[in-house]
Amino acid sequence: MAKLNIKNIERVERLNRMEGLLETRKLCKDYDGLEVLKNINLSVGKQEVLVILGPSGCGKSTLLRCLNGLEPIQGGEIFLDGKLISDLKTNWCLIRQKIGMVFQNYELFPHMTVLENIMLGPVKVQKRTYEEAKQEAFKLLERIGLVEKSRAFPRQLSGGQKQRVAIIRALMLNPEIMLFDEITAALDPEMVREVLDVILGLAKSGMTMIIVTHEMQFAKAIADRIVFIDHGEIVEQNEPEAFFTRPKTERASKFLAHFQFGGN
Ligand SMILES: Nc1ncnc2c1ncn2[C@@H]1O[C@H](COP(=O)(O)OP(=O)(O)OP(=O)(O)O)[C@@H](O)[C@H]1O
Numbered sequence: 001m002a003k004l005n006i007k008n009i010e011r012v013e014r015l016n017r018m019e020g021l022l023e024t025r026k027l028c029k030d031y032d033g034l035e036v037l038k039n040i041n042l043s044v045g046k047q048e049v050l051v052i053l054g055p056s057g058c059g060k061s062t063l064l065r066c067l068n069g070l071e072p073i074q075g076g077e078i079f080l081d082g083k084l085i086s087d088l089k090t091n092w093c094l095i096r097q098k099i100g101m102v103f104q105n106y107e108l109f110p111h112m113t114v115l116e117n118i119m120l121g122p123v124k125v126q127k128r129t130y131e132e133a134k135q136e137a138f139k140l141l142e143r144i145g146l147v148e149k150s151r152a153f154p155r156q157l158s159g160g161q162k163q164r165v166a167i168i169r170a171l172m173l174n175p176e177i178m179l180f181d182e183i184t185a186a187l188d189p190e191m192v193r194e195v196l197d198v199i200l201g202l203a204k205s206g207m208t209m210i211i212v213t214h215e216m217q218f219a220k221a222i223a224d225r226i227v228f229i230d231h232g233e234i235v236e237q238n239e240p241e242a243f244f245t246r247p248k249t250e251r252a253s254k255f256l257a258h259f260q261f262g263g264n
């Protein structure tokens with residue numbers, strides 16, 4: 001057992017030493033004096049899948065929003081590919097093309113078809129040609145099984161289909177890393193699988209990802225590393241097998257016990 005633990009620690013340390021694609025140093029965030037994130041040091045290596053777990057209100061969504069420049073931070077730094085992006089000079093519109101994000105509630109434009117929704121960014125923001133963007137759109141629609149819905153409006157889609165369109169929309173910008181914030185939380189149970197399968201496919205293709213989820217089985221299956229946050233602090237980082245069977249901290253044990261008894 002001791003040997004295994006040392007191996008796990010070595011693995012986590014190796015991942016930490018990997019050249020971080022996205023890194024934070026002592027990131028702090030507060031809302032009007034309420035400290036929500038405290039000295040967060042996070043590093044995601046290229047092609048790594050990091051899953052963030054933690055109780056409701058611990059700061060998971062806030063962390064993802066900070067990484068994507070949707071929330072200003074009050075302390076610390078964020079680096080993408082070794083370049084500081086948390087300063088005032090940063091063009092977040094450019095950075096958000098490299099750091100894609102998908103939310104719980106899809107946020108598709110209701111008056112646009114699926115194809116229009118997913119073409120908007122590449123054509124309007126990235127100024128790619130309509131033809132080239134359309135070709136890529138159909139490649140992705142095919143890969144994710146939605147070609148026949150290209151002309152549908154969001155209201156004509158199921159929740160799972162809408163969420164898959166939202167994922168395609170983010171992928172269309174060719175991001176270097178994807179952030180997912182509880183993207184199955186608003187779905188009926190029978191649609192959760194189709195969305196999680198897309199994420200599993202992305203992991204296999206080598207996409208770097210940070211995933212916030214309450215789907216514990218999925219977290220265990222997909223994560224290279226689990227980051228457990230409580231009250232705005234990283235309490236534990238571990239490989240999935242060890243985290244779920246032998247958590248290092250009492251706070252993580254309590255969190256996992258709560259899940260075993262059906263809480264969330
Ligand atoms: N815009 C805001 N203004 C003020 N406080 C906020 C704001 N957004 C979040 N908070 C607070 O920050 C803390 C962290 O919230 P956050 O949404 O990041 O938690 P979470 O871990 O994503 O929770 P959940 O699992 O329920 O989604 C909470 O105390 C929340 O009330």
Ligand SMILES: [Mg+2]
Pocket residue numbers: 060061062182
């Ligand atoms: Mg949240």
